[in-house]
Amino acid sequence: MPAPEFPPRVELARRPTPLQYLARASERWGQGHRLWVKRDDLSGCLLSGNKVRKLEFIVAHALAEGYDTLITCGGVQSNHCRATAFAGAQLGLSVHLLLRGDEPAVSEGNFLLDQLAGATINCYPKRQYVSELPDLFAAWQTHYAGLGRKALAIPTGGSDGLGVWGYIAACEELAADLATAGIDRAHLVTATGSGGTQAGLALGVSLYDLSLTVWGVNVCDDEQYFLDKVAADTADWQARFPAAPTVTTETRVLDGYVGAGYGVADSEVFALIAELAALEGLLLDPVYTGKAFQGMLAELEAGRFRDCRDIVFLHTGGVFGVFPQAQQFEFAGAGGRG
Numbered sequence: 001m002p003a004p005e006f007p008p009r010v011e012l013a014r015r016p017t018p019l020q021y022l023a024r025a026s027e028r029w030g031q032g033h034r035l036w037v038k039r040d041d042l043s044g045c046l047l048s049g050n051k052v053r054k055l056e057f058i059v060a061h062a063l064a065e066g067y068d069t070l071i072t073c074g075g076v077q078s079n080h081c082r083a084t085a086f087a088g089a090q091l092g093l094s095v096h097l098l099l100r101g102d103e104p105a106v107s108e109g110n111f112l113l114d115q116l117a118g119a120t121i122n123c124y125p126k127r128q129y130v131s132e133l134p135d136l137f138a139a140w141q142t143h144y145a146g147l148g149r150k151a152l153a154i155p156t157g158g159s160d161g162l163g164v165w166g167y168i169a170a171c172e173e174l175a176a177d178l179a180t181a182g183i184d185r186a187h188l189v190t191a192t193g194s195g196g197t198q199a200g201l202a203l204g205v206s207l208y209d210l211s212l213t214v215w216g217v218n219v220c221d222d223e224q225y226f227l228d229k230v231a232a233d234t235a236d237w238q239a240r241f242p243a244a245p246t247v248t249t250e251t252r253v254l255d256g257y258v259g260a261g262y263g264v265a266d267s268e269v270f271a272l273i274a275e276l277a278a279l280e281g282l283l284l285d286p287v288y289t290g291k292a293f294q295g296m297l298a299e300l301e302a303g304r305f306r307d308c309r310d311i312v313f314l315h316t317g318g319v320f321g322v323f324p325q326a327q328q329f330e331f332a333g334a335g336g337r338g
Contacts, residue, residue: 003172004207004244006165008060012087013043013052019177019312024279029297034310036181037282038174038188041289041317046113047090049317050197051083053166054158059087061162062152069144071137072154073098075263076123077287079318080157080194082110085117095119096144096151098136100129109324159196159229161236167200171208174312178210185211186310189254191292192216193262195229197316198251203234206247213308215252217295219288220262223255254304257295263287269294270328285318286325 022035029035043052062070070088074081074097081097088095097114103123104111114121124136137153144151157163178186188205192198198216205212218226230251238244259266265286273290277283284290296313305311 004168006169007057007162007241008064009056009165009169010060010063010091012047012056012059012090015043016173016176017042019174019181021181022280022282025276025282028279029300030311031300032309033300033305036183036186036310036312038177038312038314040170041283041315041319043317046086046117047083048319049079049083050166050314051080051158051317052087053170054163054196054200055083055087055166057162057165058152058154058158059091059093062093063091065150065152067093067150067152069094069096069149069151070154071096071098071140071144071151072158073100073129073133073137073156075099076101076104077110077263077321077324079110079288079321081119082113082117082320084154084158085114085119088119089117094149096140097121098129098133098140099123100126104324109320109322111324113320155194157194157196159194159199159233161233161238161240163196164200164203164233164237167197168204168207171201171204171210174204174212175208175210178212183310183312185308186213186312187215187305187308188212188312188314189215189217189292189296190314191219191288191316192226192253193219193288195226196233197314198226199230199233199237201314202230202249202251203237203247206249207245212312213252214250215254215296215299217254217257217292219291220258222258223253226253227251254295254299257291257298259291265290265325265328267328270325272297273322274329282315283319283322284315285321286328287321288316288318
């Protein structure tokens with residue numbers, strides 16, 4: 001199948017990101033498998049993680065269509081909102097963030113960075129946010145139109161038919177990564193929170209005919225939600241880009257690792273984050289990658305990946321989410337190896 005023709009893109013990320021073999025983690029948890037990590041946490045500093053890949057295409061669209069303001073949404077510690085705030089600052093676009101939850105008493109983590117980037121911020125109680133989000137977007141777009149400005153509404157996580165191009169493009173990198181590492185086929189595991197990364201990976205694997213089986217570990221909601229969301233993002237992509245090749249994709253979700261809810265991790269996740277950091281110098285976060293890595297190891301132990309020697313974990317970033325929950329590591333017994 002010929003490579004897809006990409007829409008306009010703004011160069012924001014440090015690409016390609018490395019594929020790193022985890023020798024000690026493989027010995028510790030691999031049970032004969034080789035564990036790898038695709039280091040998308042190294043896609044930049046303030047624009048780190050998976051969000052910047054999506055924003056390259058979203059911001060290019062905004063510039064091409066004459067938008068001067070970006071409005072987006074997420075939790076108070078949203079990685080996507082922080083990345084959008086800094087992308088806007090770099091490109092001279094105003095950014096307005098609609099955040100779910102009460103305004104923090106102390107500015108830290110991503111919320112602090114949002115403020116430093118000069119974003120306009122409104123925090124809404126969870127119930128109002130969930131029930132009124134489309135109306136909030138519309139009201140603020142109308143507000144900016146009244147000022148003679150043009151505001152683009154970007155959905156949660158930048159996950160829609162435009163944002164999925166970020167991980168379609170990433171599959172071009174993965175093809176080269178696998179060839180260089182001598183990996184014939186592998187399972188690819190990623191955290192999935194808004195669905196766009198998983199949708200892009202599923203499309204990219206088909207478009208580039210990669211021998212990868214993509215699994216999303218949901219960090220919120222449930223399996224059916226993500227089956228529906230990935231299907232919706234894929235349909236949106238096909239509708240927006242009818243000239244793109246027609247492909248068949250599969251959506252696979254490893255459910256059961258949400259814990260007490262989105263953004264809430266148990267002591268086992270914090271202990272795993274600390275152990276992996278000391279073992280490999282690889283830092284996960286308690287909202288996304290910590291839960292996803294825990295889910296991957298549990299499924300590996302249960303025999304889920306027995307048909308394949310290599311397992312690739314996509315590190316989607318989120319390091320700034322560690323700091324607002326730093327006190328949890330005391331209870332998880334974090335510390336060095338002695």
